[in-house]
Amino acid sequence: MKIAIVGTGYVGLVTGTCFAEIGVDVTCVDVDKQKIENLNRGIIPIYEPGLEELVIRNAKSGRLSFTTSLESCLDDVEVVFSAVGTPPDEDGNADLKYVLQVAKTIGEHMNNYVLVVTKSTVPVGTARKVRETIQAELDKRGLDIEFDVASNPEFLKEGNAVDDFMSPDRVVVGVESERAKKVMTRLYKPFLINNFRVMFMDIPSAEMTKYAANSMLATRISFMNDIANLCELVGADVNMVRAGIGSDTRIGRKFLYPGCGYxxxxxxxDVKALIRTAEQNGYTMCVLNAVEEVNERQKGVLFEKLHRLFDGDLKDKTIALWGLSFKPGTDDMREATSLVMIEKLQAAGCNVRVYDPVAMDECRRRIGDTVYYATDMYDALVDADAMILVTEWKEFRLPSWSVIRKTMKQHYIIDGRNIYDADELKEAGFHYTCIGKR
Ligand SMILES: NC(=O)c1ccc[n+]([C@@H]2O[C@H](COP(=O)([O-])OP(=O)(O)OC[C@H]3O[C@@H](n4cnc5c(N)ncnc54)[C@H](O)[C@@H]3O)[C@@H](O)[C@H]2O)c1
Incomplete structure (x- = not known):
């Protein structure tokens, strides 16, 4: 089977590579020439564990190729996946310009049946717009060619994307024709054989499922952050509360970690886009409005703690940040809490020293040389007045506190992810602050 994946980012590259790994003939397409040139030379544009090896192996086998031209492969493929970005526009709606550009290109150049599958996260109604866009182009060309649209939202997690794609909790597929269902069933057969659930449904339900899933997860995080902040005020320990509620099987243990915001x-x-979709339909998402508000506040919580520790006098203090990516396992810094922290620290007159195992280049690309990029996690701490742990990379979990004690000027540790033991740090001579515990 031959397919094309348009958009070779975190989702498209993983999807294309993993389909190639299970024997599909895949062409990955992107408008970014540099990205495609690099991929053709075996250079992977993102950090994702296990991906590089798979890309190189499948490219060598001839099952995975890269191009900037969708037109050039359209005649050969049965399915086109669209995995381009859907960033928020200025009102918070998902911007569909890239998705519709892809649809337009397909309509302009297709010459035989194709199934167009949207993998990007898109609001309900997008598949209809994709269909209309393709049809309008075919009408312009005076052609009557059959095609189908489908929705196949992606649930992979950055940092674990390859495993998530290969062993999914479920695959959600929205279709509106038997032909499309047959094609998708054939494509996902290896997953069905392995007993992973492939769930077929109507297209609007599939589109909505993705937003509902992300919004539910964001809700759990904001809920726990709210509980954590209250724990601090009333003298409870959120770690114990988390263990206490997570053991209830109706609640479960996952996604109950308080921190410094998602x-x-x-x-x-996606939370923003769902709120906007509701507004456009005359409905208010009360829960999600609160989820967003709590998250915005939580991104500033670590800075407020620091501010209090130094009685508001942060001028010329040296602050070390451990972790820059928005979560461990990725170099992605989109909407990362570290960026909010850096901005606040600099506005307060601090010198900022940062370290991240993989996101240093991405940080430099975003904010240039406005901070000191440390050579390792200990170098970030040289003469630091405080260290703030922002991203819980594994290598930060068991540092040498004796080395840290000697390296820092003052010994304030602010743990934004609750990974350290308060008693151990106190004994080692540190002033330790975390989330949700007085
Ligand atoms: N990143 C994730 O963890 C994740 C998980 C699930 C779903 N999603 C959704 O998947 C979609 C893609 O996300 P991403 O993180 O992979 O984005 P990304 O920004 O990493 O990649 C998007 C790619 O699309 C390319 N592109 C844009 N317009 C194009 C066009 N007309 N033709 C060809 N290529 C084009 C860009 O150059 C870029 O390489 C989004 O809707 C996102 O919400 C992302």
Whole structure:
């Protein structure tokens, strides 16, 4: 089977590579010439564990190729996946310009049946717009060619994307014709054989499922952050509360970790987009409005703690940040809490020293040399007055506190992810602050 994946970012590259790995003939398409040139030379544009090896192996086998020209492969493929970005527009709606550009190109150049599958996260009604856009182009060309649209939202997590794609909790597919269902069933057969659930439904339900899933996860995070902030005020320990409620099987243990707010390319934009969709339909998403408000406040919580520790006098203090990516396992810094922190620290007159195992280049690309990029996690701490842990990379979990004690000027540790033991740090001579515990 031959397919094309348009958009070779975090989702498109993983999807294309993983389909190639299970024997599909895949052409990955992107408008970014540099990206495609690099991929053709075996240079992977993103950090994603396990991906590089798979890309190189499948490219060598001839099952995975890269191009900037969708037109050139359209005649050969049965399915085109669209995995281009859907960033928020200035009102918070999902901007569909890239998705519709892809649809237009397909309509302009297709010569035989194709199934057009939207993998990007898009609001309900987008598949209809994709269909109309393709049809309008075919009408202009005076052609009557059959095609189908489908929705196949992606649930992979950055940092674990390859495993998530290969062993999904579920695959959601929205279709509106038997032909499309047959094609998607054939494509996902290896997953069905492995007993992963492939769930067929109507297209609006599939589109909505993705937003509902991300909004539910964001809700759990904001709920726990709210509980954590209250714990601090009343003298409870959120770690114990978390363990206490997570053991209830109706609640479960996952996604109950308080921290310094959710970021990334998905939760913030998808929560916003769902709120806007509701507004456009005359409905108010009360819960999600609160989820967003709590998250905005939470992104400033670590700075407020620091501010209090130094009685508001942060001028010329040296602050070390451990972790820049929005979560461990990725170099993605879209909507990362670290960026909010850096901005606040600099506005307060601090010198900022940062370290991240993989996101240093991405940080430099975004904010240039406005901070000191440390050579390792200890270098970030040289003469620091305080260290703030923003992203819980594994290598930060068991540092040498004796080395840190000697390296820092003052010994304030602010743990934005609750990974350290308060008693251990106190004994080692640190002033330790975390989230949700007085
Ligand atoms: N990143 C995630 O973890 C994740 C998970 C699930 C779903 N999603 C959704 O998947 C979609 C893609 O997200 P991403 O993080 O992979 O985005 P990304 O920004 O990493 O990649 C998008 C790619 O599309 C390319 N592109 C844009 N317009 C194009 C066009 N007309 N033709 C060809 N290529 C084009 C861009 O150059 C870019 O390389 C979004 O809707 C996102 O919400 C993302």
């Amino acid at each position: 970021g990334g390319s998905c939760f913030p934009k």
